Amino acid sequence: MKLVDAIERYVEYISAERRFAAGTVDNYRRDLSDLLLFLEPCGIDDTAQLTAREVRAWQMEHMERGEAAGTVKRRLATVSSWLRYLRRMGWVDTDIMANVGAPRVPKRMPVFYKQSETEHLYDAGLFADDFWGRRDALILRMLYETGIRRSELTGLKESSVDFGMLTLKVLGKRNKERLIPIENELAHNISDYLALKRQTVQPTEWLFTGKRGGQLNASQVYTIVRRYMTALSDADRISPHVFRHSFATHILSEGGDLEAIRQLLGHESLSTTEVYTHVTREHLKEVYRNAHPRGRTKSTK
Numbered sequence: 234m235k236l237v238d239a240i241e242r243y244v245e246y247i248s249a250e251r252r253f254a255a256g257t258v259d260n261y262r263r264d265l266s267d268l269l270l271f272l273e274p275c276g277i278d279d280t281a282q283l284t285a286r287e288v289r290a291w292q293m294e295h296m297e298r299g300e301a302a303g304t305v306k307r308r309l310a311t312v313s314s315w316l317r318y319l320r321r322m323g324w325v326d327t328d329i330m331a332n333v334g335a336p337r338v339p340k341r342m343p344v345f346y347k348q349s350e351t352e353h354l355y356d357a358g359l360f361a362d363d364f365w366g367r368r369d370a371l372i373l374r375m376l377y378e379t380g381i382r383r384s385e386l387t388g389l390k391e392s393s394v395d396f397g398m399l400t401l402k403v404l405g406k407r408n409k410e411r412l413i414p415i416e417n418e419l420a421h422n423i424s425d426y427l428a429l430k431r432q433t434v435q436p437t438e439w440l441f442t443g444k445r446g447g448q449l450n451a452s453q454v455y456t457i458v459r460r461y462m463t464a465l466s467d468a469d470r471i472s473p474h475v476f477r478h479s480f481a482t483h484i485l486s487e488g489g490d491l492e493a494i495r496q497l498l499g500h501e502s503l504s505t506t507e508v509y510t511h512v513t514r515e516h517l518k519e520v521y522r523n524a525h526p527r528g529r530t531k532s533t534k
Contacts, residue, residue, distance in 0.1 A: 234280045234324045236272065240265045242322075243315050252408045254384065264311040267291075280324050285332035288312060292333065302336040309335050343478035343508060350466045351377050351479060359461065364433040365444065369457050371426050372441060376458070376473055379403075379413045380480030380498050383454050383473040389440040394423055405499040413497055481509045 234242075244262050247253045253261070271291045277283060288309075295305050312330070319325040353359060354373050360366035376386060385403045393402045399420055401413045415423075423440075434442050441449040454473050462471045481494050495506040 234319075236269055236278055236280060236283070239280050239319055239324060240269065240315070243318050246318060254406060256384070257406075260307075261311050261315075264308045265315055267308070268312060280319055283325070283329060285329050288329060288333050292336075296336065306335045309333065342511060343482070344468050344470045344475050345479040345482045346377075346462070346466050346468055346475060348483055350462075350468075351483075353465045354461075364429050367426050367429055368441060369461065371422055372454065372457055373461060373476070374419060374422060375401075376476035377480060378419055379415065380477045381413065382406075382477060383451050386473070387439075387441065387449050387451055387454060390438045391427065391440055392438070393440060394420070396420055396424065403499070409499065411496070411499050478509075481506070485509050 240262070243265070244258060247261060248255075248258045268288075268291055271294065272278070272283075272287060275287065277287060292305060292309060295308065296302075309330075313333075316325060316329050320328070354370070354377060360370040372386065375381065376383075379401060381401075381403055382405070385405055388404050389401070394400075394415075395402070399415050399417065401415050403411050403413055405411055430442070435446050437447065439448040443449045443453055458473045458476070459471055462468075462475075468475060477498065481498060484494055484497075485491065491506055491510065492503065494509070495503050498506060500506050
């Protein structure tokens, strides 16, 4: 089978059958199209011609460009998933990726906002006293209090909120739904926001709307978070996703159950959630070093 056709079949498969998010499908298509462009000068245009040698050469080209190990590893994961699909369909006979080693990626701890920083989200004077200020406040509080992803937040509809059951219905990765409990105060914030929304903007099913109307997009959420958190936090990175890390880290530091956090975040594997145990451990060490008299004494020696 021609490589270009094999790529299109796979893209259609992950989009229509696996129901991957549109952004994920685009990333997979870009990675595979990049591999295709690399193979063209070599005269390789059929799945029967593809071997581990070509994949390794493609990998090395990206590494020699100075591309981050994590990005190269992600590209290889795309190719590996594609080739597994081709083998299952009978278009490739061998396990090509068995002879391709992925680069080691240095383990990075998730960045999170301090609790003293997130407390400022509830300062009355931080946000403008109009609809847009109320919207921004609710966006930041929901990111922090529910741990939802940016894409999940923008996908919320007014019907996603169950005020009777105090739950939020979230559509996560691969269109998997989950229910997140919300506190009374947050429910009241949402209710007040909706009342003001109906007086201010054109009717829409989306919970959050942009100033031009319609569904709020991901880049607008990023801008809103940067606007406020750059002034409030000294975190190494400022983004909506840092709220997700903060949500998990703060719950765990208060004795929260790891399995419950996994379900709230929508992680498929507990191993993904376990990184937060390392974060809280390192955070406790830092608190000790900075606050305990013996910790300060030892750090100066």
